[in-house]
Amino acid sequence: MNNIDLVGTWKYHVGYFECKLILNPDSTYKYQVVGDLTNRKSEGIWNLRNKELILNSFKQHPAKTIIKAKYNDSIRGVVFSIRTENGQPVSMPHIRIKNRLTEIDTLVENQCGYFKFENISNIQEFVISYVGLKDAIWNGKMNKNFFEIKMAEEIDNYIYQTNETWKIKDDKLYSPSSEKDNKYFNNKDRRNYYLKEKN
Numbered sequence: 001m002n003n004i005d006l007v008g009t010w011k012y013h014v015g016y017f018e019c020k021l022i023l024n025p026d027s028t029y030k031y032q033v034v035g036d037l038t039n040r041k042s043e044g045i046w047n048l049r050n051k052e053l054i055l056n057s058f059k060q061h062p063a064k065t066i067i068k069a070k071y072n073d074s075i076r077g078v079v080f081s082i083r084t085e086n087g088q089p090v091s092m093p094h095i096r097i098k099n100r101l102t103e104i105d106t107l108v109e110n111q112c113g114y115f116k117f118e119n120i121s122n123i124q125e126f127v128i129s130y131v132g133l134k135d136a137i138w139n140g141k142m143n144k145n146f147f148e149i150k151m152a153e154e155i156d157n158y159i160y161q162t163n164e165t166w167k168i169k170d171d172k173l174y175s176p177s178s179e180k181d182n183k184y185f186n187n188k189d190r191r192n193y194y195l196k197e198k199n
Helices: 178-185
Strands: 008-014 017-023 028-035 038-049 052-057 066-070 078-084 094-098 103-107 114-117 125-129 136-138 146-151 164-169 172-174
Antiparallel strands (some): 017 028, 028 038, 066 146, 094 125, 164 172
């Protein structure tokens, strides 16, 4: 089987789940597992090596909440700009701020994701949390007063693939997980491979 033969949509069903692998002519792919309240996916680059299909997803590691801190002499107090990975403002985060003199623990209502605290400075630490997002935790230099935060999703539905090897045999694809599924379902006769859809 060559690259041209592999291009197309491959499907496999396991339990209540449908698994779909789309191999594009430009060597990119889309992979999706759907079913039973689950929708997991990945995208990346595929290639053929020694009669095996190799998948490498564009994302290689789960995203982390990122904090960029700096000092801005035009700001009085401290300012937080809080957004999601996709750039959407986080509107009602729970913010806990602490310095040597005081501590603030509050749920802030703001639709633009921009939060200003004029009466606190030289903060020692803070924790910002929001349902469904990974906490932003700071414990660093006290001379920072502007924090740009991108909060990552807590539940990660991305499928990370690094040199993932799929076997090719008799016009069938065998993923690493599909080969193990028969043991899980205790059925040697069930189909445990991907078949290519006909155009």
